[in-house]
Structures are given as structure tokens and as C-alpha cells.
Amino acid sequence: MGSGRATAVVAALALVSGCSDAAPTSSPSTSVPTSSGTAVPTGSLKLTVASTVATGIQVPWGLAFLPDKSALVAERDSGKIKRIAGQDVTDVGTVDDVKSSSEGGLLGLAVDPGYPGKPYIYAYYSGGDDNRIARITYRDGKLSDQQVILDGIPAAAIHNGGRLRFGPDGFLYAGTGDGSDRPNSQDDDSLGGKILRITTEGKAAPGNPDGRVWITKGHRNVQGLAFDGNQLYAAEFGQNTWDELNAITPGSNYGWPAAEGISQLDGMTDPIAQWHTADASPSGIAFAKGHVFMASLRGERLWAIPVAGGKRIGEPQAFFTNQYGRLRTVELAPDGSLWVTTSNTDGRGGTRDGDDRILRVTLSTS
Template sequence: MWCSWGVVDERAAVVQRRLRSVVLVAVSLVVGAGCSAGGGGVGAAGGRPEASVGAGSPRPSVSGVVAPAKGAVRVTGTLAGGLKSPWGVAVLPGGDLLVGERDSGRIVRVAAHGGKVTELGSVPGVEPGSEGGLLGLAVPASFGTDHQVYAYFTTASDNRIARMIYDERREPGNQLGAPNTVFKGIPRGRIHNGGRLAFGPDRMLYASTGDTGDKAPAQDKGSTAGKILRMTPDGEPAHGNPEADSVVYDYGHRNVEGLAWDGGTRLWASEFGENAWDELNLIEPGRNYGWPQVEGKRKGGSVPAGYADPVVVWKPADASPSGLAYARGSLWMASLRGERLWRIPLNGTRPVAAPQAFLTGAYGRLRTVVAAGDGALWLVTSNTDGRGTPRKGDDRILRLEVS
């Protein structure tokens, strides 16, 4: 969706100049171990994949907000390191993490205390390549009794969702049962496979899908590409979906890789734009989020009405967002090309201040952020994914104290 910076009213122009100035100050507030004021990341041209080229100064757009956010982030340590292309993360009862490696198809368990890494096994049928492979992980509220682990992954023919029984009594490396496919046929591509998987407060399973680099399916409600899907744990259309016989919850997305619910159980999604604007969207059932007709915020009457505007937009150089989490009254968005963690403080459905950037350039590309349950965050780097510059110890899981 297109942005609204081009206002000709003189007073509005003054406000916008002040906003840009304030945001520049906000993104310079980098707090935490090894923080720097630098930004940017390793890009790849062509098709605007996860880290593609896009110029622009830090200029997130928040309508009516002129004050920067206030808060702090402190990195209290590295929980685990040496992970290869980590992507999906699921929190187990008790706080331990399940982490999936995109390219190897391996799932490991990381102890929340001490960081011990135990291999569960690999998901059979994973076909890695570019942005495909083992992507999102999720566990249901019933995990304590059914021990089911859900995975979203790319195969040779499609993207699909399967569940496996995790049996801790078996030997490490052989603790995953055979996958039982609950939903298949999601279009796959070299880029834009979406892949975030999460159980909502309603205990339904949500999955984000990408447009696979082919724009048209995002507007086709008969396709599962470029959508957010909502289904029962068995993969059936969930009661209350816009269409009773469809898992499609909304449409018009390019590539959503972040899903999170706020304190009011409202669903938010972070989305890759193309060359103009990345987006944070408030998700409502049946809404059309505009891609490919609109990128960023709508501009006057230049496009047809009926598209949902994003709540916040960023230039791709400052974001290229992946994971999304909610903690302490704010959304937290991990950025790949932007190499920073964004905080968006909320009051209901509205930001109450301009987004604030942390850890800019300090740890490279940031893939996934997860609420730790005590107001803290787990933050997963993504420097071994083929587009980053690995550092000693990468990839790693960091623990963050936030306020």
C-alpha cells in the first residue's frame, strides 16, 4: 500500500518534517551489549526476496504520532549458539524452546536454563533452497497431553503443515514420530514461502503464506498463496472463517513472516514489501491487504477503496521484517536486512509513539523474536542463511530484558 508522505498542505508538511526528525532520533537509540548506530545488511537483487535492495533513510510512518518511543533493551546473555539457519521457534510448557533449522530440516530443543541443545530429529521430506525449507514451528495448548509438534515446511512439490509426536523417552536424534500431514498444497516458490506458524488464543492454527514471487495469487481467494490461513488443529476450515469451507482468513499479502497477538487478543502481522514499504498490519478476517495493487499506505484516490492500510510502514533498508512478538505493551519486530529490533508501543489498535530501534547492526540479521513469558524476549539471529555474514558463534539465541 502506498505511503502518504506526499501531502501538499503546508502545515502537514511541517508535521511530517518534524516526524522524520523525531524518528531519526528514535532509531539512533540503540541499547544493549555491542550496539552500534550502523544499519543495513547483505542484500540480493531480483524479485525482492528477504534481503533485497531498497534505498531509503529510517522513516517509519505512523499517522498522528510525533513523539519517539521510550524504553530500554538489555542483552543479558546468549542462550545457545552454533545453530545453522534457525527459523521457527516454539515455546514448550516450562519455557524450553524448540528450534527448527531451515536448511537441514533438524529440530532441536534448547533448555531455557543453561542452554543445553538436544537434537530431536529431522523432518522428512523437507526440500531446502533459497527461502524454502523447514520454516515455522508451533505447539498446541494440549501439548502436555498429546505431545504434538506442528511444522510448516517446503517439499519438492508444495508447502505443507504436518504434526509429529515428540517422545522424550526415545534416544536424542530419534524423538520425532512420522509426520502426519494436516494441510498441503500451499504453493511453493524460490522466494516468498511465508512460513510462520502459530496457535492463536482461540486454539486455532494460523499460518502465513507468501505469493511465491508470482503476484497474482495474492488476490485470488481460491489460492492459499499470499494469505493468512486459519484452521483447526486437524487442518479443517475453522468456525468463524470468512468462508465456511475455506481456511483463508484474509488475503492480499506479499510475504508475511511474523504473527503475534496483543494483550487484547488482536492479531498482527509483519510483511515484506517490494521496493517501497514494509508493513505492520492489524489483521481482520476477510480483509484485503492490497498486494499487488497497493504497497504501503494508500495515496489519496489513486487506487480503489477497500484495501486495509498498514498501521506502520518502513523502508526495506530499515526493516525487511520477519518474526513478531508482543511483550510489555509493545510489539517487537525482528528485521533481516535492517539488522535491528523494532519496538512499536501500542494503546489498543494504535501506536502511542514512533517506533524505536534497538541493537542496530550489533548482531546482524534478526529472524525470530519470541516472548519468554516473564516480560523478556528470546531473539534469534539469521546470519548463516546464505544472505548474512556469519560471526563467531552464529547463529545464536539471545535473551533480552525489555522495558
């Protein structure tokens, strides 16, 4: 288990009201073993779905907030980006050259930390032969001037990774997948199965191990990135047995394909928590109130994992199990609430009236 430091990102977000939803307010904790085999009880955590921010979004994936407290959301299959302001949902444009597949398409979004002085957003998308990261001008509610800053990330129908997140150092972090080719994860010359740290020009960020664009390897499919201060966490899909939450230490090897879950292999870093794939299949994560919140697809629940300093300090708790279907993305809002997207229109879930939707979740601890 790593306790090293990457860099931090601060999400400064928005309170957007919508129609009221009834929802459960709490969940009993569910024990998940740490690498030491111990679990420490924590205080009570209460989550409530306070409202529905938006409905009718088709396969929402990336979600990022602007300084004006509106949000941008990416539709995976259509390649469209929509803006949510209050109860208004509008199209702002379509990312060029997006090729959707079972798990590919328009994926992560991030807003330049210098916005609006630097009026750029960043998109991770599948372009057919590879996955790419593009910088796109976003001004006056419209997209323009799309420029690919990094390409050559392995792509396939599955295992494309795709999450983007900025650190306060101004560098962009990206989680990638092995592109359905396991050796990519251990291949130093491949961008597959890695966590990248790059400049806004797509170059290796200063301080990266060995000057590469990636800082860790040995990942199967990273779709969740979140920071607590300087500590980076990553959620990762397992194959058939264990999904993972990892504390990221630059230069570390997280084991795939030799390791899945806690394996205690020499030279490889174990996750700080693991789940059976039926209970998780994790995508996006966010940090708030001492917890990593992890959206689960197949598991159809929101996990809350208490963490501190790159370690798990208590038992994960499951919320909203089987109530809203597949959950894809979770982001922190400035009032301390969470925005959570469903993913029931992605071809793998049962659609419900109004899907896909964005939920606003309030949280408190005692």
C-alpha cells in the first residue's frame, strides 16, 4: 500500500435545484478487508438524494463544473457536451471524431484551472484506432478549436479508462485502460494501463518518474480519480474476482495482469480496499468528508470508503443499492453535496423513466 503523494485538485462546484426525490438516508456498513485484514468502525454517515438535477441525458460520463457554477456533462455515445445551469440543459457542441463502442466514446471532461482566462476544456475520447485527449476552446457557451494534445492511448471496445482530473499544480491526470491487451499495462512504452500526468500541451509533467507521461503502471482499467489534499486515489475494474481502490504513489506498479486485488506480490502495490465485481464494477470517484465516494455500475450502489493519508481507516458503506440502477460518475459540489450520474442507457442496464439522470446527494456525518 502506498502512502506517497501525487498532487491535489479542488472541485469548486454548484448547487442546482430540481424536482424532489424520495431516497433512503443511510446504510449499514459493509466490511471489506484491508490488506492487513482489519476493519475499523467509523461514525455514522448519512446520504440523501435531495433532488434530480437533470433527466434525459444519454449515457452521461464526464462531468465538470465551471466557475459560474454551471456544469458540463459528456454524452458517451453521441459525443455531445451539454451545459446544466439551474434546470436548463442545453447543447454546447459535439466533440469531433468520437467513435463510440461498448465502453468507448466521449469519456472524461476537465476544465482548465485558469478558466475563463484560459478558456479551455479537456476531453478524453475514443477516436477509432486510439484514445485521445483534446483541448477545446469553450467560450460564450460554444465549443471551438479542438486540438488533440495526446494520442496513441490503446483503444478497444472495452478497457478504455477515460477519467480526467486536474491537480492544483496545473497538471492533468488521466486514467487509462489496457485496451483489452493485458501486456500493455506492464509495457513502459505503452500508454495503456497507466495513470498519466501531463501538461496542458500534452507533454510529460515535470517531476514524472523517468520523464515519462505516466506516473504509475500495472492498471487494468482506471475510470476513477480523486484527490484528498496531495493524495491521489484511483478506482479500477478487476476481471472476474476483485475490483480495487488504490492509493497512488508515483513510480509504483499496481500489478495487473499478475495481480488482481490484494496479492502481496513482490514489487507490486496492493489496493487499500477490494470488492467482488458483482458488488462494485467502479467508475467515478470523489473525495468529501473524509471518504472516497465510489460510483458502481454492476453493483448499482454508491460506496463510501473512509480514508486518511493514503490508507483506509474504516469500513466501506453502501448506499442506494439497486435503487437508481447503474451509477457512473460522482463529483463534489461547493455546498458539500455530490452529483451522481446514472448509466442505464449504456446498453447494459435496465432503463427507467427519465434515464439517464443526475442526482444531487446531500451528506452529513455524526
